[in-house]
Amino acid sequence: MTIDHIDLARIDLNLLVALDALLSERSVTRAAARTGVGQSAMSSSLARLRALFGDELLTRAPEGMRPTPRALALAEPVRSMLRQVQFLVRRDEAFDPRIVERTFTISLPDSTEVLLGPTLLAYLRAEAPGISLLLRTIDRAHILQEIDADRVDLAIDLSFRGQLHHKQSLLYRDSYVCLFNAALVGLTPPISLEDYLRFPHVLTSLRETAHGVVDDALAKIGRSRTLAVTSPRFLAVPFLVRKAPVLTTMHARLAHFFADALGLTVSPAPVPLEDVAMSMLWHASYDDDPAHRWLRTLLRRLASDPASGRAGD
Incomplete structure (x- = not known):
């Protein structure tokens, strides 16, 4: 489809950043904090989003704010688009694990944490001290939603039934x-x-x-x-x-x-x-993210040979 630049220029694309935060947090206050704006500014963005899409998007409910069906349909395309934009503006930046600062949230079973965690941590402290880990027990019932909501960067488990926007890769096999x-x-x-x-x-x-x-x-x-x-x-x-x-x-x-x-x-x-196969799962929009790709490569190498900690693309 041909892009209508005049029509698109009338839209404040920053509203999509607000929409992503609102759908992730389901709270105006938390979405405002997440994007670094005031609560009133986020409330104004929500009002403009409702006008733009002709839908309430978020309605009040006992548990907080509940997304409408229209909002749920928008969530994945908007998040994927924002990740691609972020990747485009950062893709020329050289990735150097020795100086980058980033936190990765990984969901995994405690057994895998015991096997890979010590070696992974030792390698990071020696070769990538700016990279930290937030390790969480995997919630099999909700892991796909957590990946989609950007609450988890990488999941490790026996098997996944992902969708087209989820990527999987074998980590190791075991008997x-x-x-x-x-x-x-x-x-x-x-x-x-x-x-x-x-x-x-x-x-x-x-x-x-x-x-x-x-x-x-x-x-x-x-x-x-x-x-x-x-x-x-x-x-x-x-x-x-x-x-x-x-x-x-x-x-x-x-x-x-x-x-x-x-x-x-x-x-x-x-x-x-x-035999069992342990696999990694991540959102497709992180497929070409240099830091994410580096982490996946490192995990594969540590899983195949714990004594080897040399990571690369």
Whole structure:
């Protein structure tokens, strides 16, 4: 479509910055603070936006301000456009991780934070001291909305069902192994299926249900196991295993980490289990952002070889 420059020149494009802030914060006061203007100025911008789009955009509700269907339809195109504008005006700036100052918000499971966090932090402090991290527990039910609202820069998890404006990339693959305290269960690896089923198990379930991939695999061969504890916290499980005659099945990288740290024993799982893939998810508008691309590259390198911390494009 041909751009009508005369018609477009009549529109104050700064109103779209205000609209993005209003839809993100759903509060005139917070949107004003986010954009560095006064509350009255933001209220005036909202009034002008309503006139421009012929819609209320935000209406009062008990929980604050609620976007109209029209506003929800505008949110993603407006945010994507603003990110592209920001990228265009910054693209010629050379990115140097040694001097840049930026905070990245990353949502991830605690298990991945344990595996990658220490090495990542050590690298940043040595090579990119101006870059800081805000790490958050991933909220699987709302992560796509958080990515779209620019509250999360990057998400790491087992799988995502994103949309066209979401980008994904494999971070690493992992397998399943068993973890136990050999002194308490009297087993040595590799353990048999009968030994595996003879002892009760500890299950990690983020859905807080007493059923996991192991139970599905056992059901296929007509077997089942006894669960002693179901916990939503990956990091608690090795400490439970350390003190009781139980077994757990977890991702191999994490299991080996805790085996070394707590004196536990690792054995191959005696039941067929598919490998898992940990992936990164981000908004497509950050695809060519130099700092964001640098961070993704660094994470891939650290995940493939924790001893290597050299990042690049």
